[in-house]
Amino acid sequence: MTTIATTHVGSLPRTQKVVDFIFARERGEDYDTAAFDAAMTEAVDETVRRQVEAGVDIVSDGETSKISYATYVKDRYTGFSGDSPRNAPADLKQFPTFLERLAREGGTPKYARPMCTGEVRSKGQGELEKDIANLKVAMAAHGAERGFMNAASPGVISLFLQNQHYPSREAYLAALADAMRAEYETIVAAGLDLQLDCPDLALSRHMLFADLSDAEFVRIAESHVEALNHALENVPQDSVRVHICWGNYEGPHVCDIDMAAVFPVLMKAKARYLLFETSNPRHAHEWTVFRDRKAEIPDDRVLVPGVVDTTTNFVEHPELVAQRLERFTGIVGAERVIAGSDCGFGTFAGFGAVDPEIAYAKLGALAAGARLASDRL
Structure with missing residues (x-):
């Protein structure tokens, strides 16, 4: 019998202790680096334990030590300073009262988004190696046989940390691809799967490129995939996961580009595993794109x-999870489907719409639904 494996997109809720340390570093305050490292090790151990307990097969470190999935690069690479302009997604601009409510209720996370103001170069892999060690030790302690680690794609970095140094967008992407290459290779060399977070392939359509046509945007997305594939030149495709999304926020999403438009771009990425949203109400119907x-x-x-x-x-009913999985096993076969989540549960440190305990309940429902679907194969 084929058993459908389970995973998720990567980020998970962080403890307040971890959040306090991350924001002390974010604000440039003095903090005990040994205590910081110890807190991250402890938190990753607990995060992996809870994933295994929930029934997740392919686990992550929850992105515990990172301020966010994209802007963490400012701490590990040179060339970033100042602040980038904030640009609300186009759908939220159409509903200004809702946008105001989000801001008033703290629904817009506060963190630094510097510009690229100099040459982007790695400061070394020291912080990454700590993350890898924490994850591998926790996996061994809790019996997780397979793990993955997230990394920002060149395109998503260019979305959130905008260019003020390189002569063109293309030159900036090329520089980012060259700079990120060692990070990608280090993760895979450690025996982990590499997940590239690529919301730039969909989200950036209604954030940075709202004035373009879909066709014009798709050409930009293709250039982002070309830069990513260049950075992955020395990484085996079988070890790579790519995640595409339209923004991990509750909102109208009426400006989202259709999956049908970006589908060919996604298929060009040098990745064996393709992670995408199919649960939220704006994209749940798009499983038919894969069928057709x-x-x-x-x-x-x-x-x-x-x-x-x-x-x-x-918290989704396991039967609903099973039905969603069966749509895809009916298209490509059960051996080519893994159960995942739409996005992360802790996209930004200290910010998440889902209660931490409910996040793990959702992972438990995901695992239960995968078992149901597997039993019916």
Whole structure:
């Protein structure tokens, strides 16, 4: 019998102790680095324990030590200073009263987004190696056989940390690809899967490129994938996961580009595992894109649909999870489907729409649904 494996997108809720340390560093305050490291080790151990307890097969470190999935690079690479302009997604601008409510209720996370003002170069892999060690020790302690670690794609860095140094967007992407290469290779060399977070392939359509046509945006997205594939030149495709999304926030999402438009771009990424949203109400119907364009899905790709939502506190029924999975096993076969989440549960340190305990309940429902679907194969 084929058993459908389980995973998620990467980030998980952080403890207040971890959040306090991260923001002390973010604000440039003095803090005890040994105590910081100890807190991260302790938190990753607990994060992995809870994933295993919930039934997750392919675990992560929860992105515990990072301020966010994209802007963490400012702490590990040179060339960033000042502040980037904030640009609300186009859908929120259409509903200004809702945007005001989000801001008033603390629904917009506060963290530094510096500009690229100089040459981007790695400061070394020391912080990454600590993350890797924490994850591997926790996996060994709790019996997790397979793990993955997130890394920002060149395109998503260019979305949140905008260019004020390189002569063009293309030059900036090329520099980012060259700089990030060692990070990607280090993760895979450690025996972990590498997950590239690529919301730039969809989210940036209604953030940075709202004035373009869909066709013009798709050409930009293709250039982002080309930069990413260049950075992955020395990384085996079988070890790579790519995640695409339209923004991990509860909102109208009426400006989201259709999956059908970016589908060919996603298929060009040098990645075996493709993670995407299929649970939220704006994209749940788009499983039919994969059904109708099955011939365009390379035979070596594994689909990792999001079968639980990450912006609401509803805990999905396992039967619903199973039904969502069966849509995709019916397209590519059960051996090429893994159960995932729409996005992360802790995209930004100290910020998350889903209660931490409910996040793990959702992972438990994900695992229960995967077992149901596996039993029915």
